[in-house]
Amino acid sequence: MLVKTYAATVTGIDAVTITIEVNLSQGIKFFLVGLPDNAVKESQQRMQSALNVSKFKWPGKKIVINMAPADIRKEGSSYDLPLAIGILAASNQISGENLSKYMMMGELSLDGSLQPVKGILPIAIRAKEEGFKGIILPIQNAREAAVVEGIEVYGMENITEVAGFLNEDLDASPIKVNTETEFYKQQLNNDLDFIDVKGQESVKRALEIAAAGGHNLIMIGPPGAGKSMIAKRLPSILPPLTLNEALETTKIHSVAGKIQNDTSLITQRPFRSPHHTISDVALVGGGSFPQPGEISLAHHGVLFLDELPEFKRTVLEVMRQPLEDRVISISRARFSVDYPASFMLVSSMNPCPCGYFNHPEKKCVCSPGVVQKYLSKISGPLLDRIDIQIEVVPVPFKELSNATTSEKSLNIRERVIKARKIQENRYKNEEKIHCNAQMTSKLQRKYAQPEDNAMNILKHAMEKLDLSARAYDRILKVARTIADLDEQEQIQSHHMAEAVNYRNLDKAGWLG
Structure with missing residues (x-):
């Protein structure tokens, strides 16, 4: 008897429907075809044990299973459930009438219980697009899939429950998640706040500008000056995720298997802080079976690289x-995938190996050649792509001991949101442009024209600091953001002067 069940595989961050065809005939062998990997091939032993423990019988016949389309590689253990259900239906142990209505995914334990799998959100979206009535999943994945409206999501504990549901012996209710309630519930819940940061007003101002325009930023200063502490509080002043951004972010984390059990939606902007020993592939994504890297997991959020010169040069490049x-494109011989990577790069570094070059009080013990070698680990082209470069100086005791509280993140965030709304209105007719950091050269000529005095300041800075054309663009973008925070239509001289001041590493005394 031939029956069909339905599953899906994830390619990039999108899913493709997989039709599992099970045919029983005379004989005793088991054949699984359709380009399965080793984890899929090993499903036979898991299925046999799960069915026996759950009081079902393993058919004493020749079993041929095809996973179509056969030219797409099937990876992982998430096909155990649809494979096992197909065998049960083909051997008439359960009814096959409802199989065409549902997509199924789940890994089987030897006792028949269902284990959670990765990539459920894009799979649920695909099931809805394909017109399936519902999707049957492990109970731990149910809330993640339930954010997709217009499809019934059933979370099951074991294969016995799935069989009972398909036979209509078990009355199961679909899992419901109020997406809007879930979305707004955790949005403003942030434990880290700028109110904890003493002093460092110029650095906090730089982070406010970076948040308002989506700019990349690097902080350079001695150990203990507060670089990491300040960076970790950046998400608290970023604008809240929109619902579409939250869904896209959740989709990426779902594919990477980073969604916690019983979590339905990522509602806060990601903050990823990989260790400096990270490899190229772990950062940008890829591998034999491509997965999103840290830059994609930071999509719509922040990628924080602490101690930037300690990262391998190839990783940074x-x-x-x-x-x-x-966007990051991962190419292989037979296919390529694209992962979104719209993130804010925030990094920090010491000015030299000992950490005290240019320190106002402590003496640097590094020789000039050592300092230059340390700083040159970061290439000029990479620095050019960082809009804001700010020096962080140690906080004096007087400010540390001051009982006066700093400004709350909530107040800074309100100014950031106001500036972002100005940018949204400005770029509402521009495709894939949402903030000043994403401006093209054409848009700069249209929206970032400074007044004459401001242009003279930029001209003087370009000549004195010998800046590149890319640095010219970055300064204009930052100046545009500063003007937006001031709610000014045109870039004025004080906006330009402040933007030029955020090119610290271009000044004499740092990189030459």
Whole structure:
């Protein structure tokens, strides 16, 4: 008897429907075809044990299973459930009438219980697009899939429950998630706040500008000056995720298997802080079976690289293209996938190996050649792509001991949101442009024209600091954001002067 069940595989961050055809005939062998990997091939042993423990019988016949389309590689253990259900239906142990209505995914334990799998959100979206009535999943994945409206989501504990449901012996209710309630519930819940930061007003101002325009930023200063502390509070002043951004972010984390059990939606902007020993592939994504890397997991959020010169040079250089294009393409011999990578790069570094070069009080013990070698670990092209470069100086004792509280993140966030709304209105007719950092050269000529005095300041800075054309663009973008925070239509001289001041690493005394 031939029956069909339905599953899906994830390619990039989108899913493709997989039709599982099960045919029983005379014989005793088991054949699984359709380009399965080793984890899928090993499903026979898991299915046999699960069915026996759950009081079902393993058919004493020749079993041929095809996973179509056969030219797409099937990976992982998530096909156990649809494979096992197909065998039960083909051997008439359960009814096959309802199989065409549901997509199924789930890994089987030897006792028949269902284990959670990765990539459920894009699979649920695909099931809805294909017109399935519902999707049957492990109970731990149910809330993640339930954010997709227009499809019934059934979370099951074991294969016995799935069989009972398909036979209509078990009355199961679909899992419901109020997406809007879930979305707004955790949005403003942030434990880290700028109120904890003493002093460092110029650095906080730089982070406010970066948040308002979506700009990349680097902080350079001695150990203990507060670089990491300040960076970790950046998400608290970023604008809240929109519902579409939250869904896209959740989709990426779902594919990477980073969604916690019983979590339905990521509602806060991601903050990813990989260790400096990270590899190229772990940062940008890829591998034998491509997965999103840290830059994609930071999509719509922040990628924080602490102690930037300690990262391998090859790791840093592979970020140059994603920083410009905001997408990373992973190419293989037979296919390629694209992962979104629209993130804010925030990084920090010591000025030298000992950490005290240019320190106002402590003496640097590094020789000039050592300092230059340390700083040159970061290439000029990469620095050019960082809009804001700010020096962080140690906080004096007087400010640390001051009982006066700093400004709350909530107040800074209100100014950031106001500036972002100005940008949204400005770029509402521009495709894929949402903030000043994403402006093209054409849009700069249209929206970032400074007044004459401001242009003279920029001209003087370009000549004195010998800046590149890319640095010219970055300064204009930052100046545009500063003007937006001031609610000014045109870039004025004080906006330009402040923007030029955020090119610290271009000044004499740092990189030459």
